[in-house]
Amino acid sequence: xxxxxxxxxxxxxxxxxxxxxxxxxxxxxxxxxxxxxxxxxxxxxxxxxxxxxxxxxxxxxxxxxxxxxxxxxxxxxxxxxxxxxxxxxxxxxxxxxxxxxxxxxxxxxxxxxxxxxxxxxxxxxxxxxxxxxxxxxxxxxxxxxxxxxxxxxxxxxxxxxxxxxxxxxxxxxxxxxxxxxxxxxxxxxxxxxxxxxxxxxxxxxxxxxxxxxxxxxxxxxxxxxxxxxxxxxxxx
Amino acid sequence: xxxxxxxxxxxxxxxxxxxxxxxxxxxxxxxxxxxxxxxxxxxxxxxxxxxxxxxxxxxxxxxxxxxxxxxxxxxxxxxxxxxxxxxxxxxxxxxxxxxxxxxxxxxxxxxxxxxxxxxxxxxxxxxxxxxxxxxxxxxxxxxxxxxxxxxxxxxxxxxxxxxxxxxxxxxxxxxxxxxxxxxxxxxxxxxxxxxxxxxxxxxxxxxxxxxxxxxxxxxxxxxxxxxxxxxxxxxxxxxxxxx
Numbered sequence: 453x454x455x456x457x458x459x460x461x462x463x464x465x466x467x468x469x470x471x472x473x474x475x476x477x478x479x480x481x482x483x484x485x486x487x488x489x490x491x492x493x494x495x496x497x498x499x500x501x502x503x504x505x506x507x508x509x510x511x512x513x514x515x516x517x518x519x520x521x522x523x524x525x526x527x528x529x530x531x532x533x534x535x536x537x538x539x540x541x542x543x544x545x546x547x548x549x550x551x552x553x554x555x556x557x558x559x560x561x562x563x564x565x566x567x568x569x570x571x572x573x574x575x576x577x578x579x580x581x582x583x584x585x586x587x588x589x590x591x592x593x594x595x596x597x598x599x600x601x602x603x604x605x606x607x608x609x610x611x612x613x614x615x616x617x618x619x620x621x622x623x624x625x626x627x628x629x630x631x632x633x634x635x636x637x638x639x640x641x642x643x644x645x646x647x648x649x650x651x652x653x654x655x656x657x658x659x660x661x662x663x664x665x666x667x668x669x670x671x672x673x674x675x676x677x678x679x680x681x682x683x684x685x686x687x688x
Numbered sequence: 689x690x691x692x693x694x695x696x697x698x699x700x701x702x703x704x705x706x707x708x709x710x711x712x713x714x715x716x717x718x719x720x721x722x723x724x725x726x727x728x729x730x731x732x733x734x735x736x737x738x739x740x741x742x743x744x745x746x747x748x749x750x751x752x753x754x755x756x757x758x759x760x761x762x763x764x765x766x767x768x769x770x771x772x773x774x775x776x777x778x779x780x781x782x783x784x785x786x787x788x789x790x791x792x793x794x795x796x797x798x799x800x801x802x803x804x805x806x807x808x809x810x811x812x813x814x815x816x817x818x819x820x821x822x823x824x825x826x827x828x829x830x831x832x833x834x835x836x837x838x839x840x841x842x843x844x845x846x847x848x849x850x851x852x853x854x855x856x857x858x859x860x861x862x863x864x865x866x867x868x869x870x871x872x873x874x875x876x877x878x879x880x881x882x883x884x885x886x887x888x889x890x891x892x893x894x895x896x897x898x899x900x901x902x903x904x905x906x907x908x909x910x911x912x913x914x915x916x917x918x919x920x921x922x923x924x925x926x927x928x929x930x931x
Contacts, residue, residue: 547737555737557729566723567838573822575815592816593849593857596721601854649813663852665811 462639463675463684469635470645471678473628474605477523477621478586480514481607484619488529488609492616498537504529504544511546514621515554523631524548526597526622529609530571532581535616541569547597547622557597568596580608580618588681591625591653591662601625601663603653625662629654642687645677653682660685705740709748711862712738717757717770718865719845720838724772728758731768782870782926790870790926794919797863797871798912801844804860805895805911807851809904816850820896828889837872843892847911850899871915874922891917 484507491506492499507529514520514527528545536542541561546554561569571577579587590603606620636643636656644655650666660666672685716722728734735745749768752758756773760766785793808816823843830836841864848860875888891914898907 549736551736551739553736555729555733557737562723562726565725566720567823567835567842568721569723573819591852593852593854595845595849595857595861599854599858601852649815651813663811665813 460639460686462635463643463686465638466632466635466643466645466684467675467677469632470682470684471680473523473631474586474588474677474680474682476520477605477623478607480520480524480527481605481619481621483510483514484527484529485607485609488617488619489611492611499535500537501539501542501544504531504542507544508546511544512554515546515548521548523623523627524621525600525602525624525627527620529617529619530577531617532615533572541571543571545597574604576604576606576620577618580606581615583608586680588647590647591651594622598622598624603628625653629662639686642672644685646683646685648681648683705744706747706751709738709740709745710751713748713752714755714757715862715865717772719841719861719868720772721861722770724770726770728768728770782873782922783929785870785926787923787926790867790919790923793863793867794915794922797867798915798919800856800859800863801847801915802908802912804848804851804853804856805899806904806908807853807856808847809899809902809907811852812850812899816846817896817900819846820850820899824889824892824896827892840872840875841868847895847899870922871918874918874925887917888914 487507487510488504491503495503511527514524526545526547528543530545531539531542533541541563543561544556546556549555561571563570572581574589576587576589579589585607587606588603589606591601592604594600594602594604600622602625603623604620605623606618608615609617609619632645632654633656636645636654639656642657642660644657644660644666645653646666647653650668652660652662652664652666655661666672666685672687675684675686676682677684713722722728729737731742731745731749735742738745740748749758749760753760757771758768759771760768820843823839823846827836827839827843830839844864845857845860848857851857875885891910894910895907895914898904898910
């Protein structure tokens with residue numbers, strides 16, 4: 453039995469801080485989704501990869517110079533396989549670059565030449581594809597793009613009722629931690645955030661460090677974080 | 689200030705940076721993170737991405753060209769493209785290693801693979817396990833040796849990623865680049881043209897099974913055994929070559 457958490461001002465502050473951080477990223481993803489639909493809708497026939505170049509000013513702006521960009525390390529649109537006429541597999545994906553302008557690393561992907569390029573099995577793709585409005589994938593080791601321990605937030609992109617891909621953003625766990633740790637540390641007892649599966653995302657104790665798993669141990673109260681697939685777990 | 693102390697604070701040797709870039713790209717090509725024929729970003733973009741000067745990047749690309757891992761074409765549609773070198777003659781490749789080096793590489797790889805498997809058993813969740821079983825299913829269905837080898841590499845990287853450690857995962861990728869092609873050679877020598885023995889498949893199943901059961905000790909033991917068995921066979925091959 454897991455006790456339902458009652459009102460606790462410090463816990464509410466954590467929930468608020470997490471919602472603020474996630475809402476900011478999801479708001480940017482809403483913009484990417486709308487811009488993708490806007491740049492593909494007017495086109496007669498099947499779109500091509502170059503059509504997605506229209507997204508770049510928006511993607512670069514979300515990687516540079518705003519409060520949000522301190523969280524977002526990569527952002528873009530991932531096409532459903534077969535959407536584009538000239539690239540069966542394609543990411544319009546941009547990553548921050550401390551030395552200058554954002555950079556695009558992966559473009560054409562061909563799963564027949566590399567065992568790593570079929571992206572349709574990753575949770576950040578399957579979540580939105582199966583209808584989830586807001587997916588938070590991870591924490592996981594992102595060996596495909598950044599080699600970092602990351603979260604990927606994603607939303608579905610739908611054009612005229614048809615799923616055409618995913619708008620997504622990468623947030624490094626260490627940055628998410630910096631955003632929420634001050635609030636977590638104000639809770640006097642053990643407190644940590646977990647994802648829907650129970651993986652710890654951030655914590656105020658080494659006992660439940662990010663990456664470990666909370667499997668419903670007794671003696672903890674679990675409270676949802678808004679409608680996000682995250683929960684705040686507190687002792688006592 | 690004495691000379692030695694002065695050297696400590698002198699700029700990092702630019703050849704070290706070239707080597708670092710060569711190693712990074714060569715690793716990615718060797719394990720298939722960058723695919724054969726794939727176009728690399730422009731030199732300026734790649735230099736910015738890696739945080740090195742364009743000059744350093746050009747030197748690194750030149751070294752990769754010499755190793756046959758990158759091909760540069762001029763003119764329209766030009767640029768730098770990934771080339772996965774075709775297999776060297778196994779004997780030639782293996783002769784480059786002394787037995788002692790093979791043993792040491794195997795020890796290092798077994799330590800990393802074992803530690804990663806143990807942590808994966810402690811920490812993995814259904815979303816980490818699904819990729820492992822998918823890779824094993826695809827391996828069981830694969831007939832072409834190249835595809836089998838890529839899937840084998842992916843399986844072991846997925847195990848490392850399930851440990852939740854970015855460093856262990858990076859080390860697994862690096863070691864696959866160093867010793868992966870050689871270990872595969874030993875698998876092929878054992879398994880003939882199929883490139884995979886039933887024993888190897890059974891070890892993969894045992895690793896994934898122990899991780900799924902959350903049995904860290906067993907996961908570590910079978911992951912180490914998997915590497916050490918292949919290393920042992922490789923050393924046998926190497927010893928025979930010397931005669």
